[in-house]
Amino acid sequence: xxxxxxxxxxxxxLRLAExxxxxxxxxxxxxxxxxxxxxxxxxxxxxxxxxxxxLYGIDNRDPFTGAPVLARGLTGTADGRPFVASPLLKQRxxxxxxxxxxDPSVSVPAYRVRQRAA
Numbered sequence: 001x002x003x004x005x006x007x008x009x010x011x012x013x014l015r016l017a018e019x020x021x022x023x024x025x026x027x028x029x030x031x032x033x034x035x036x037x038x039x040x041x042x043x044x045x046x047x048x049x050x051x052x053x054x055l056y057g058i059d060n061r062d063p064f065t066g067a068p069v070l071a072r073g074l075t076g077t078a079d080g081r082p083f084v085a086s087p088l089l090k091q092r093x094x095x096x097x098x099x100x101x102x103d104p105s106v107s108v109p110a111y112r113v114r115q116r117a118a
Contacts, residue, residue, distance in 0.1 A: 009118035014045060014057050014111045023047060026115050029055070034071035034084060036060050045111060046071035048095055050082060056095035057111035062086045063100075070108070 010026035016039070023037045029049035037045050044060035048071075060068045065088050073084040075095075082095040092101040098110035 010115045011118050012047060012055060013114050013116055014039075014047075015113075016040075016111075020114070020116075022116075025118075032075055034073060034075070036068065036071035044068050044071075046073075046084065047113065048075060048082075048084065050075070053115075054082075055113040055115060056082065057113040058084070058093060058095060058098045059108040059110075061108065062088055062091075063106050063108055064089050064091055 012023045012026055012029065013020045014023055021040065029035055029047060031049050031051045035047045037047055039045055045057050046060040048056040058070060060070050062069050067088060069087050070084055070093065072087045075084050078092065078101055083092040083101055084095060085092045091103065093108055094101060096110065098108040100106040
């Protein structure tokens with residue numbers, strides 16, 4: 001018998017300069033929706049989990065408005081690339097690289113994310 005990921009003790013971790021930082025339990029991330037988390041230095045990260053259980057992390061600040069809102073954006077794919085569209089001006093950000101799909105001169109920091117047993 002296998003156990004669904006939501007009932008196990010899996011944690012989501014981000015790679016920061018100092019090492020891996022535990023953000024939350026995996027069951028806190030609903031597929032297709034974002035969650036904002038506070039990092040130790042005061043920045044915010046937007047975390048996403050897709051329907052195939054892949055995890056993504058990008059900065060939560062929309063560079064076009066300065067508002068910390070990317071975690072509340074709509075997710076989708078364009079040319080096979082996962083993205084989140086800002087809820088304010090609708091620019092799309094690649095969840096793997098942080099690059100803006102609508103303006104290649106703009107990007108947000110992207111983080112390596114993993115799930116680990118608690």
